[in-house]
Amino acid sequence: MDDLTIDIRSANIFQDDNLILSDVNFSLAKGDFAYLIGRVGSGKTSLIKTITAEIPLKDGEGTVCGFNLRKLKRKQIPKLRRKIGVVFQDFQLLNDRSVYNNLLFVLKATGWKDKQAIKQRITEVLDLVELKFKDYKMPHQLSGGEQQRVVIARALLNNPELILADEPTGNLDMETSEGIMQILHNLSNSGISVLMATHNTHLIKKFPAKTFKCEKGKVIETQHMTEIDFESLMEL
Template identity: 55%
Template sequence: MSFSDEPIVSIRNANIFQDHATVLSEITFDIGKGEFLYLVGRTGSGKSSLLKTLYGDLPLRLGDIKVVGYDIRGIKSSDVPYLRRKIGIIFQDFELFYDRSVAENLYFVMKATGWKEKSKMKSRLAEVLMRVGLGSVSSKMPHQLSGGEQQRVVIARALINEPQILFADEPTGNLDPEVSDGIMKLFLEINKSGTSVVMATHNHHLLQKFPARVIKCEGGKIKDSTKENFELTGLF
């Protein structure tokens, strides 16, 4: 699909740290508005640390990164919630509240991000659950849902504030192949509506079945499939 020349993420000569160790050095690349991007590499290669830096969970000490207009280097803790209203974050282990219903899980995010009018909250809840194919589960508890359904709830939660970009860290890692394909198709539908998607994955099958641009983390550096040819085998 086509996407805007103006990047939604701009990374320039950035060093990515995990604790005090440098995991990626002097990386530079852009992510376009409406783009779908895979982030691949061996365990410990820096994929998750890069994602955490992009959404403000790890500090950026060297280099420059801009995400949806926010300068990540030196971002104030008080500005991080505003950044996260413009992005969606999806985790492998769901991170749902298992003592609350699906609706209560989503309402929690709405309240935390400034929603106040109950009628608008109820309408948005119904809208995002329908979008992810879960229109009838709002009153259910997470443990009553399958793994694939729980991941769809997580995606619905990430879509609450109509994010400009989704960051997904191994979103299909705990799911079987058929369910993973369904989740992947949902991501592609979201992407076609104009939302950028950055997905860290070990799933070689998904890259083959749903090809897109690939950034490979390896040896403290990154390689970009749009600029060079490389084999993905042996990286997972």
């Protein structure tokens, strides 16, 4: 369907020859915000790697950002990944260059050449994350929350259809985490789909959304937070 950013149907997901998740039915519409939860080893990472085509989909059907995962050729994988912005827990910023030059590096690496267009895009994404006037700062001069905002800005550079946020608040205090959540929700409200892997039960309660749980080789969807066993989440 055209309004689905992710649409995976009747899929079995393998890591090498090991079946990790079976009969996966998983969809995310444009502009949807959803959580991905589950214990370590439950298959969350394998599902994310399938979405980014790091693990090939061999059994079932799947489309991500308009790309058919079953028919995806190796040369098409970079084009798919250009439509996906990834936000990491540990930032992965280049510490030897400024915020501006961190973002410049990504744009140049993805084929941008027009200096004016580059400057305008960097200004736009920093404005979205409320860091417009800190482009000259080095990463070590920023707080953890500010560094994560830079990471989100970096993920937005190529106008992605999907943001994959992997524990984006894992290294942040609660107040800062809530600020990051607000930015992610603003992005979903603008039409970008957001899938956030997290263990943070406070944020799930405070910002309720569609939730997918990886458990016992299955992916279970719930629309109602009362269906989730929060105590089991605390043990993740």
